[in-house]
Structures are given as C-alpha cells and as structure tokens.
C-alpha cells in the first residue's frame with residue numbers, strides 16, 4: 493500500500509472530502525461573495541460622490557444635519573439590508589449547518605470509530621481502543637502523527653492536551669477542534685467513498701492528507717504536523733488488526749514492573765482515558781451487562797459523565 497500523498501491539495505481552499513464540509517464551504521463562499529458585492533457597492537458610491545460633488549467654481553458646500561425623514565429612511569433601509577442579508581443570513585445558515593450535521597454526533601448505532609488524540613508540544617498521539625472497545629488496555633493501537641481511518645464510517649474523537657492549547661486541524665475534512673489542557677473536547681467526521689475529489693485522488697488506493705496544528709503553540713508549532721490516511725474498509729481492518737498485534741508486543745503491565753523508573757516511563761505510555769461520549773449508553777460495558785443495566789449502566793461504572801456534571805467529571809480531568 494503506497495498512499496497517494498496530497499497534502500493540503502493544490503487549490504485554495506483545500507479540497508474537501510468530508511461529508512459535512514460543504515456546509516462550511518457554502519458559508520465561507522456566501523460571506524466572501526456578499527463582501528465583494530457590498531464592497532463594490534460602497535466603493536462605487538464613494539467614487540460617484542467624489543466626482544459628482546467635486547469642488548466647482550461658484551459652488552458652495554452645504555452643511556447637512558442628516559435629520560430629515562429622507563435621511564432616516566435611507567439609513568433604516570441600508571441597515572435592514574445589511575442586517576437581514578448578511579448577519580441574519582449567516583446566523584441562519586450557520587445554525588442549520590450545526591443542527592443538520594456538525595452537532596449531529598454519531599450514535600452507537602452508527603458504529604463510529606472511536607479515537608483518542610493527545611496533543612503535546614509538538615506531536616499528535618493517537619490511540620485506538622482495539623477489539624475490546626476500551627482505552628488504556630493491552631490491545632490498544634497507538635500511533636504518532638499517523639491517523640488512519642476507513643471510508644464511510646463516522647470517526648468520533650476525544651481530544652486532550654498535555655501542555656498548552658493546540659488545535660487539531662484536518663483541512664481536507666473541514667475539521668478544527670481545540671485541544672485545551674484540563675478538559676476533553678470532541679469532534680467527528682465521515683469520508684464518503686463516493687466523494688468525487690477522493691476518487692479523483694486515486695481512491696480506492698489509500699489517500700493521504702495532512703494534519704496541522706492551527707494554534708500557535710510554541711517555537712516548533714510549524715512542525716506539529718502529521719498524516720491522516722483514508723483506506724478502504726477491508727484494508728483499514730487489516731492494518732488495524734496488525735497495529736493491535738504490534739501494540740500487544742510493546743505492552744507491559746506497569747503493575748508487574750519492579751524498576752520504578754521503567755514503570756514511570758511505562759505508565760507515561762498509557763496516557764489514554766475512559767472515552768467520553770457524553771451520556772450515550774455503553775452496551776459493551778461488561779460491568780453494566782452483568783447487572784443488566786443497558787441504558788444507565790455508565791453511571792455505576794464511573795463513566796459517561798457529562799462535562800457539566802462538575803465534581804464527577806473533574807475526577808477524570810487534569811490527570812496529566
């Protein structure tokens with residue numbers, strides 16, 4: 493497998509191969525076009541006024557207070573056009589995009605690929621849960637700056653930072669989520685296998701895109717990059733199975749280790765956390781299943797807290 497390397501794509505903006513990206517592009521285009529129209533209009537009026545009302549021999553300047561009915565009417569109409577045509581239109585389109593796709597997180601029924609991402613100066617640590625579906629266990633697959641995903645399956649990620657604020661940015665997927673020390677943020681996206689741009693890049697061969705950090709995070713911020721590679725489902729599963737085997741070979745249970753220094757270093761490798769999907773039932777939870785608690789088992793297992801449930805969630809945070 494030799495992934496096609498595309499980087500940011502050659503165009504501006506970068507090619508978009510995500511399911512929801514057209515919402516963001518549509519909004520950006522709308523703002524750009526509206527800006528060009530209003531800018532042209534304002535400049536045209538200014539130029540016309542400069543020429544039409546230029547100084548002429550014998551002409552006297554008038555002082556206008558702008559308090560006539562006509563002045564008020566003109567200001568009101570112009571204000572309404574800008575407010576309705578720009579501000580409200582942007583709010584309306586933006587909230588529609590949020591409701592229709594960006595905030596419509598995949599549910600368990602959608603079988604999302606769960607991933608944990610730990611940002612640090614200056615790298616992206618990426619963790620997959622492995623076959624047991626749980627993080628920080630011996631079958632996790634862990635990579636550095638190397639995110640691999642299948643097509644047609646939602647990718648749901650948790651994001652944390654080890655040090656300063658970073659921003660996880662996948663330009664070709666229109667994803668940008670901040671990694672903030674002390675809290676867990678999340679995001680999701682999906683790459684449809686029939687996306688024309690993706691097919692144009694040679695898919696079903698694996699296609700590779702860039703990961704960037706979009707937050708100035710220190711002197712090597714520019715170097716905080718990685719790759720995200722899109723695979724056919726079966727090829728992804730093959731890679732994933734091998735990555736899990738490789739992970740097991742490297743895994744040592746820190747509890748069995750005598751050497752304190754080695755143990756500390758080993759524990760640093762196990763930086764994962766209980767995946768937070770904000771209150772979704774966790775049917776794969778063995779403890780919950782044993783108690784027959786399908787929908788509400790998460791609480792007893794000490795997981796699935798919402799971030800707003802202050803004290804309980806705080807126990808999970810800031811563990812770095």
Ligand SMILES: [Cu+2]
Nearest residue numbers: 658705709716
């Ligand atoms: Cu960064």
